[in-house]
Amino acid sequence: LNSPKDLSFLQGTLIEYRCHKGYDLASPTRLVCQEDGGWNGTAPSCVPAECETPPSPEHGWVNVTDTSFGSMVKYTCEEGYELEGEPLRQCLSGRLWTKDAPVCRPVFCGNPGAIDDGTAHGGAFVYPEVVHYNCRPGFVLKGRDTIACQADGKWNGQKPRCEPLSCGPPKVPSDVTFKGDEYTYNQEIELRCQPGFLLQGKSVSVCQADGTWSQESPTCVPAHCGKPSQIPNGRVLGSEFGLNSEVKYECDEGYTLNGDSTRVCQSDG
Structure with missing residues (x-):
């Protein structure tokens, strides 16, 4: 001056x-x-001339040694975050720093993907977010139910998988047999009784989502044919209708029987 x-x-x-x-x-x-x-x-x-000391970005800091005209400051991010913008700024006349201040963004781990017969919860896929996995009914989770995005941009483990739930071999009475060797969710087995006995209820049992069989207590009862119906102008002779029981048919006087005169109660009732 x-x-x-x-x-x-x-x-x-x-x-x-x-x-x-x-x-x-x-x-x-x-x-x-x-x-x-x-x-x-x-x-x-x-x-x-001096510029004002710039504030540190969220999840980072700014290295300031001087704020006079022409001086430089450098921005750095915490672990797990990446700098978006220029890392260096210079103090200009008018007490202004060059460019806009950079920001620290969380590192991106990428979408780990869905799993078969299950669902994934979590959508950011950035540090330090986590993804939770669940299986749909009838399936069980194998592996950890949660994985986390790490500071190095990698997931901290493999995603789990969903496997069909097992009901185990069915427990049936000694007079009931079953056919089938797959005991997981939605698989079926066929239930049978010994000859001369009939199964009470359905003959197929299904492995359910809660780990139980749909037919928990199958029961076999002796085959019984029931009383046969009468025939017009004739009669049925016999009072026992169990397995191997026999009834006979006779016609009234003046009529002739058309068909077998004897019927036997069979094992299928």
Whole structure:
């Protein structure tokens, strides 16, 4: 800065001070030449220009050694985060830093994918988010039900898998047999009784989602054919209708039997 006393100015002259690039006025000052030939104040001083210290980004920090004109600052992120933007900024005249401040974004692990017969819960796939896995009814989870996105951008384990639930071999009474060797969810077995006995209920049992068989207590009862129906103009002879029991048919006088005169109760009832 040059002092106004080094120059000649008329009364009422207004002067304004400015600093060279890289310097700022310590205080804004304007001086006026007064009637007595003096100025209404003293000349200000120019000090090195400085930028305000920039704030640290979330999940990161800024390395500041100097904030004067031309100085540089460097941005760094915490582990598990990546810098988006320029890592270096410079202090310019006007107390401004170059470019916009960068931000720290969480690292991306990628979509680990769905699993068969199950569902995945979690959609960000970034550090430190987790994904939870569940199986649909009738299936059980093999492996960990949760995996986490790590700071290195990798998942901390393999995703699990869903396997069909097992009901185990069915427990049936000694007089009941079953056919089938698959005991997992939705598989079927066929139940049977010994000859001369009939199964009470359905002959097929299904492995259910709760791990039980749909026919838990199958029962065999002796085959019984029931009383046969009467025939017009004739009669049925016999009062036993169990397995191997025999009934006979006779016609009234004046009628002839058309068909076998004897019927036997069979094992299928």
